[in-house]
Amino acid sequence: MPAEFIRILIGLVAVAISVGLIGLVMVWVERKVAGHIQRRPGPYEVGPSGLLQPLADALKLVGKQLFMPDKADPILFWLAPVLSFLPVLLLFLPLPLGDGLYALDVNLGLLLILAFSGLAVLSLLLGGWASNNKYGLLGAARAVAQSVAYEIPLLLSVLAVSFVAGSLNLAEVVKGQGTWPWNWNIMTQPLAFLIYMVSALGETNRAPFDLPEAESELTAGFHTEYSGMGFGLFFLAEYANMVVVCAVATALFLGGWNGPVLPGPVWFVLKVSLLMLLMVFFRWTYPRVRFDQLLNINWKWLMPLAVLNLLATSFFVKLAQFTEVRW
Amino acid sequence: MTHSALPDQVAGDFYTNNFAKNAQEGSLILNLGPQHPSTHGVLRVVVEMDGEYILRAEPVLGYLHRMHEKMAEVKTAAQFIPNMGRVDYGHALGWNWAFVGAVEKLAGIEVPERAEYVRVITCELNRLASHLLWWGAYLLDLGAFTPIMYAFDDREKILDILQAPTGSRLTYSYFRIGGVAKDLNEDCLSRIRAFIPWMRERLPMYKDLVSDNIILRKRIEGIGVIEPEVCRRFGATGPVIRGSGIAYDVRRSDPYSVYPKLDFEIPTSDLMDARGRYDVRIAEFEQSLRIIEQCLDMMPEGDVLVKGAPKPSWKAPKGEAYFAVEGARGKIGVYLVSDGGKNLYRTKLRAPGFCNLSLFAEVSRGTILADAVAILGSLDLIIPEIDR
Structure with a gap:
């Protein structure tokens, strides 16, 4: 068996475990932070400071009856949550936690992540469509319109960074950045970072862009009819997707594992956690935008800005190459 | 499953099927409610949608109908007071007052001056509580989880303040025919005095953090525009009509109790949209605080219940009377007819929410679903009041 294959296998197992763990921890963090924002303690009964509460919730979800509505399409209905969760495992493979600390060293790591994260929308569509529920259908329609729209500026902003770095390999991009914050890509590409983060919120269906599951309008949107682990997988996938977009943002814009004093992986995890906390703060402070506004933000602002940013970046990159040649 | 064997035509109830008769080709009939997070109770709205756009909407009522008016026919006037606290759980004291006031008008009972002040103070506190409840729930509708x-x-x-004199926290039956059940003691008054500056401090924070938020403004500005003429035609009252620029408030237009002696303004807004109604309610916080403040200073000593106040066995004299008060949601009216018998012959309750809801079908046409939810919330509906 080739070494590369074993490496991927170990990586997958590690990812599967850590996704579960991260999911549990993130649920706890989110509920605690939300609690403190809302002047209440959050979960505190189960375990120390309520740390085991997500585990209890997960056990409850596992133990629940899997219910399928009448006249729903059984194959598609159960395929959807699985499909939403499986690609997430792949997304973690090319993420560099430290120098040489990644499961899959691939030239097109960034492309791999973007391609497989695009699959998530398919599962939302299937789930909403197959559950034979009007709210589910509306949620699915929203999810597709939103994800398709926000993928474009996301891609364009990522492209700008890879132009500068000259590589689609995440580890290479990180190596191109220095130790200190002023050596990071966020200094040269602040606009791309902004566009990326806003699009990432849209991509992961997080508030204020959580329209596919807008509770007060669509009850729960595409996962209205899912019970037990059907819902649990969607939920886990959402958190895992959050981790992935934050990790990619860290690698691309915030210098990845680069940082003074502390070892690389610690810096990486710290930066990812910071971005995730930011996303949690957004969710608990802002109202939800309206659907047409959401698309307007994308098509009227993010898209043109991302294109302009890309053009400007490529112009300067070319300029730098020319001047180098002449010297 | 048994019902899967039924043909498609049987699916849906009378309202859905009747509504579906006039549906356009390719539209989607959606039932919002009776169990839906944004209808706050058991309101049901049948909507016909084209994508995200609403072509028609029709509220379906009756899921919380408790026959309050019929109950009034089998109870004596004094026995009926607890029912009034249960008509509108948001502003229970307003309903208390409307009924008690109507009976007093019918029987010509004079209320002690201190009782009038106690009524104003507790009623305005209750109005504040009702507006706070609306504010939190409305922002929840708009997707902001924290303000509530x-x-x-x-x-x-x-x-907590109202609990001491009234003995309950939500469904008050505190007012009596000829006064109130219990005086506000010194402890209670000092707590009210402490509450006013607390609330005043909170209002700027709400303005900075929530009311001025760009996402919120984009969500509520320019949607659900109701022309003043439409408001009049549908009999809308309260913040809904004031949000359309008409300064109609029963406390000023048809004064009762000690309100003429008090100095307060009727906030209005010319925006006519959901933002206008939002602004009016937010401005009413300050006005209610002003009223309470003045009442605390002006309140005389004395009894709070007239001597020989009606007992449960008391019979109302023959005649009829109508009395209206300004509730948190609009004009609360009670019309009584008595034939001199043991029970009141007829009690008609005029719920402001009922008229305000009737605007929804008109206003929501052509809006998108998210806006419809924002409009529904801006009307401040309490379903038990609408169904009675």
């Missing part, structure tokens, strides 16, 4: 926690923090203080 802060609103309930403040509301909790009001409920």
Whole structure:
């Protein structure tokens, strides 16, 4: 068996475990932070400071009856949550936690992540469509319109960074950045970072862009009819997707594992956690935008800005190459 | 499953099927409610949608009908007071007052001056609690999860204050024919005095954090525009009509109790949209605080219940009377007819929410679903009041 294959296998197992763990921890963090924002303690009964509460919730979800509505399409209905969760495992493979600390060293790591994260929308569509529920259908329609729209500026902003770095390999991009914050890509590409983060919120269906599951309008949107682990997988996938977009943002814009004093992986995890906390703060402070506004933000602002940013970046990159040649 | 064997035509009830008869080709009939997070109770709205756009909407009522008017026919006037606290759980004291006031008008009972002040203070506190409840729930409708926690923090203080004299926290039956059940003691008054500056401090924070938020403004500005003429035609009252620029408030237009002696303004807004109604309610916080402040200073000593106040066996004299008060949601009216018998012959309750809801079908046409939810919330509906 080739070494590369074993490496991927170990990586997958590690990812599967850590996704579960991260999911549990993130649920706890989110509920605690939300609690403190809302002047209440959050979960505190189960375990120390309520740390085991997500585990209890997960056990409850596992133990629940899997219910399928009448006249729903059984194959598609159960395929959807699985499909939403499986690609997430792949997304973690090319993420560099430290120098040489990644499961899959691939030239097109960034492309791999973007391609497989695009699959998530398919599962939302299937789930909403197959559950034979009007709210589910509306949620699915929203999810597709939103994800398709926000993928474009996301891609364009990522492209700008890879132009500068000259590589689609995440580890290479990180190596191109220095130790200190002023050596990071966020200094040269602040606009791309902004566009990326806003699009990432849209991509992961997080508030204020959580329209596919807008509770007060669509009850729960595409996962209205899912019970037990059907819902649990969607939920886990959402958190895992959050981790992935934050990790990619860290690698691309915030210098990845680069940082003074502390070892690389610690810096990486710290930066990812910071971005995730930011996303949690957004969710608990802002109202939800309206659907047409959401698309307007994308098509009227993010898209043109991302294109302009890309053009400007490529112009300067070319300029730098020319001047180098002449010297 | 048994019902899967049924043909498609049988699916849906009378309202859905009747509504579906006039549906356009390719449209989607959606039932919002009776169990839906944004209808706050058991309101059901049948909507016909084209994508995200609403072509038609029709509220379906009756899921919380408890026959309050019929109950009034089998109870004596004094026995009926507890029912009034249960008509509108948001502003229970307004309903208390409307009924008690109607009976007093019918029987010509004079209320002691101190009781009038106690009524104004408790009623305005209850109005504050009701507006806080609306504010939190409305923002929840718009997808902001946090404001309701802060609103309930403040509301909790009001409920704690009202708990002492009234003995309950939500469904008050505190007013009596000829006064109120219990005087506000010194402890209660000092708590009210402490509450006013607390609430005043909170209002700027709400403005900075929530009311001025760009996402919120984009969500509520320019949607659900109701022309003043439409408001009049549908009999809308309260913040809904004031949000359309008409300064109609029963406390000023048809004064009762000690309100003529008090100095307060009727906030209005010319925006006519959901933002206008939002602004009016937010401005009413300050006005209610002003009223309470003045009442605390002006309140005389004395009894709070007239001597020989009606007992449960008391019979109302023959005649009829109508009395209206300004509730948190609009004009609360009670019309009584008595034939001199043991029970009141007829009690008609005029619920402001009923008229305000009737605007929804008109206003929501052509809006998108998210806006419809925002419009529904801006009307401040309490379903038990609408169904009675």
